Amino acid sequence: MSFEPKNPVVKWVDHRLPIFGMLHHALYDYPTPKNLSYWWTFGSLAGFMLVVQIVTGIVLSMHYTAHVDLAFNSVEHIMRDVNYGWLLRYMHANGASMFFIVVYLHIFRGLYYGSYKAPRELLWWLGLVIFLLMMATAFMGYVLPWGQMSFWGATVITNLFGAIPVVGDTIVTWLWGGFSVDNPTLNRFFSLHYLLPFVIAGVVILHIWALHHHGSNNPTGIEIKDKQDSIPFHPYYTIKDLFGMGIFLIFFSAFLFYAPNYLGHPDNYIPANPLVTPAHIVPEWYFLPFYAILRAVPDKLGGVLLMFGAIAVLFALPWLDKSRVRSARFRPIYKQLFWIFVIDCVILTYVGGKPAEEPYILIGRLATVYYFLHILVLLPLVGLFEKHKPLPASISEAVLDKKPAAEGASNA
Amino acid sequence: MLKMIKSISAAAVLSVMAITGANAAGGNIDYKSVDWQHTGIFGTYDRSAAQRGAQVYREVCAGCHGLELVAFRTLTDLGFTEDEVKAIAAEYEFVDGPDDEGEMFDRAGKPFDKFPAPFANEKAARASNGGAYPPDLSLIVKARPGFENYLYSLLTGYEDAPEGFELPVGMNYNAYFAGHKIAMAAPLSEDAVEYSDGTKASVDQMAKDVTVFLAWAAEPKLEERKNMGLKVILFLIVLTGIFYAAKRKIWSDVH
Numbered sequence: 001m002s003f004e005p006k007n008p009v010v011k012w013v014d015h016r017l018p019i020f021g022m023l024h025h026a027l028y029d030y031p032t033p034k035n036l037s038y039w040w041t042f043g044s045l046a047g048f049m050l051v052v053q054i055v056t057g058i059v060l061s062m063h064y065t066a067h068v069d070l071a072f073n074s075v076e077h078i079m080r081d082v083n084y085g086w087l088l089r090y091m092h093a094n095g096a097s098m099f100f101i102v103v104y105l106h107i108f109r110g111l112y113y114g115s116y117k118a119p120r121e122l123l124w125w126l127g128l129v130i131f132l133l134m135m136a137t138a139f140m141g142y143v144l145p146w147g148q149m150s151f152w153g154a155t156v157i158t159n160l161f162g163a164i165p166v167v168g169d170t171i172v173t174w175l176w177g178g179f180s181v182d183n184p185t186l187n188r189f190f191s192l193h194y195l196l197p198f199v200i201a202g203v204v205i206l207h208i209w210a211l212h213h214h215g216s217n218n219p220t221g222i223e224i225k226d227k228q229d230s231i232p233f234h235p236y237y238t239i240k241d242l243f244g245m246g247i248f249l250i251f252f253s254a255f256l257f258y259a260p261n262y263l264g265h266p267d268n269y270i271p272a273n274p275l276v277t278p279a280h281i282v283p284e285w286y287f288l289p290f291y292a293i294l295r296a297v298p299d300k301l302g303g304v305l306l307m308f309g310a311i312a313v314l315f316a317l318p319w320l321d322k323s324r325v326r327s328a329r330f331r332p333i334y335k336q337l338f339w340i341f342v343i344d345c346v347i348l349t350y351v352g353g354k355p356a357e358e359p360y361i362l363i364g365r366l367a368t369v370y371y372f373l374h375i376l377v378l379l380p381l382v383g384l385f386e387k388h389k390p391l392p393a394s395i396s397e398a399v400l401d402k403k404p405a406a407e408g409a410s411n412a
Numbered sequence: 413m414l415k416m417i418k419s420i421s422a423a424a425v426l427s428v429m430a431i432t433g434a435n436a437a438g439g440n441i442d443y444k445s446v447d448w449q450h451t452g453i454f455g456t457y458d459r460s461a462a463q464r465g466a467q468v469y470r471e472v473c474a475g476c477h478g479l480e481l482v483a484f485r486t487l488t489d490l491g492f493t494e495d496e497v498k499a500i501a502a503e504y505e506f507v508d509g510p511d512d513e514g515e516m517f518d519r520a521g522k523p524f525d526k527f528p529a530p531f532a533n534e535k536a537a538r539a540s541n542g543g544a545y546p547p548d549l550s551l552i553v554k555a556r557p558g559f560e561n562y563l564y565s566l567l568t569g570y571e572d573a574p575e576g577f578e579l580p581v582g583m584n585y586n587a588y589f590a591g592h593k594i595a596m597a598a599p600l601s602e603d604a605v606e607y608s609d610g611t612k613a614s615v616d617q618m619a620k621d622v623t624v625f626l627a628w629a630a631e632p633k634l635e636e637r638k639n640m641g642l643k644v645i646l647f648l649i650v651l652t653g654i655f656y657a658a659k660r661k662i663w664s665d666v667h
Binding site for chain 2: 034073076079086087239240242243246247250253256260261269399
């Protein structure tokens with residue numbers, strides 16, 4: 001299907017700047033595997049959440065004041081005096097959690113179906129870059145209300161850079177803009193918190209560009225071979241994604257309207273006080289697995305390296321995974337290892353929120369060892385020794401084969 | 413689809429357990445549990461309890477604790493009339509100015525003012541309270557693990573210290589305070605206030621009433637939020653149903 005506009009204005013513009021043709025190609029007749037399950041909905045949902053965060057964030061920033069003496073009360077001003085300010089703020093705060101839920105599901109889907117394998121390594125890398133930018137943005141956003149957890153979270157995380165040999169202290173002072181977390185820190189965090197989402201948006205465009213170059217992976221992990229295997233993105237996946245978005249919005253609304261503080265921490269309703277340290281400094285839930293890895297090492301520098309290493313190894317995944325079969329559907333051993341890895345990540349999340357005492361220290365260390373064992377040892381070995389199940393000849397064949405069987409039995 | 417729902421629910425249950433476990437860190441005390449009228453999906457603040465609670469705050473708590481985020485005008489949310497709000501505001505004195513001569517002057521509070529802090533600054537507050545700093549109560553219900561139940565338990569949790577418990581001079585024993593040593597003496601005593609609606613002002617009653625009032629102070633938009641949530645979710649269920657029907661129709665020709 002080529003793009004032949006009928007509207008004369010569209011025609012005139014597209015002849016000079018083929019932007020409508022490009023959008024048509026990307027959102028309308030983009031050939032998509034016809035067997036994508038609902039696990040593929042989370043990509044567009046992540047894009048949707050980025051838009052929600054940017055829109056609510058821009059309005060919030062119109063009412064927020066980035067100053068250590070005023071920030072806390074300006075947030076309460078939003079909650080009490082700004083029309084629908086409570087809605088905007090709860091949407092933004094819970095939206096960050098929703099964004100991470102969606103992105104984590106999106107990443108695990110990629111792990112299960114081998115979406116990072118050639119020729120999609122750069123697509124995977126760009127996704128990880130988005131993930132890193134999201135973490136930086138969320139961390140700085142959590143500092144802005146200037147509550148106790150804001151302040152002490154900022155103190156703990158920025159101090160991590162002090163572990164760098166020789167220049168550590170200098171770097172921390174440079175990050176703070178002074179000799180402690182203070183007004184200059186809050187101001188620069190606000191500035192960067194406003195900037196980074198637009199950087200994310202830019203990388204998202206690259207991510208989609210790379211995606212559309214080779215097309216989406218699919219539950220069989222087999223490339224599209226002929227016309228029978230694919231359907232146009234619109235209307236098939238626009239409507240499927242809209243349905244998925246409806247379900248997701250109901251889930252989001254349940255938190256937003258009925259438990260808006262459930263994912264937060266009560267201490268952040270206490271104004272920041274540099275003289276009083278909270279009993280337990282806990283980061284937001286989406287950082288807990290990494291916090292657990294950080295604390296698993298008794299040495300500060302070692303912990304910091306391991307924590308960043310936990311994400312760095314994900315960049316090497318396309319080369320660590322030796323299997324030529326993408327989808328776990330045809331990899332009986334990898335499939336089981338995948339679910340053990342998921343459980344391992346849940347355990348890390350749990351331990352990350354617990355005080356640093358036994359038995360959590362031991363559990364955290366074991367779970368950390370397993371995290372790296374899975375990626376650095378098990379994954380390469382399984383790829384070499386695993387006997388995969390027979391692959392279907394094409395996506396169409398896989399879909400037709402499945403039809404007579406019970407529908408729920410699919411590997412969706 | 414079915415399998416996916418199963419996987420997602422399993423993951424959700426695990427994650428909620430992980431996060432709940434995480435948030436429970438540090439809050440290991442079991443608080444007394446009260447069935448508050450404003451919790452739950454259709455919950456609304458108990459107006460008469462909140463009005464009585466406002467009286468408890470003004471006559472008992474306000475001596476040491478501020479409520480600096482709450483404007484008098486918002487008291488109409490709790491069913492106070494405009495005249496009552498004006499009268500409550502006028503009980504407090506505010507420094508205003510400068511006037512045309514450049515002088516600061518005192519004036520009675522107006523509805524747009526907020527409940528003032530009882531002390532000029534933290535040092536003055538500590539000097540009057542044996543070194544302890546009575547926190548502002550505007551957000552207290554949201555700022556403590558256990559929330560309403562914590563505050564109610566704390567207010568009704570004063571006991572004699574168990575034998576062998578070392579209580580420093582000027583401290584009081586409270587079963588629900590972290591470490592059990594609290595500088596605040598038991599604030600409520602029988603008939604500390606006289607309720608105009610005839611309710612008996614027992615310690616338990618006053619503790620419940622002031623907790624409802626402070627829950628409202630911390631989350632004044634709770635009713636608006638739940639009300640909107642119900643409409644939004646009902647709308648989304650219908651919309652999602654339409655999307656699902658459309659999806660079935662559109663996909664019916666894919667084989």
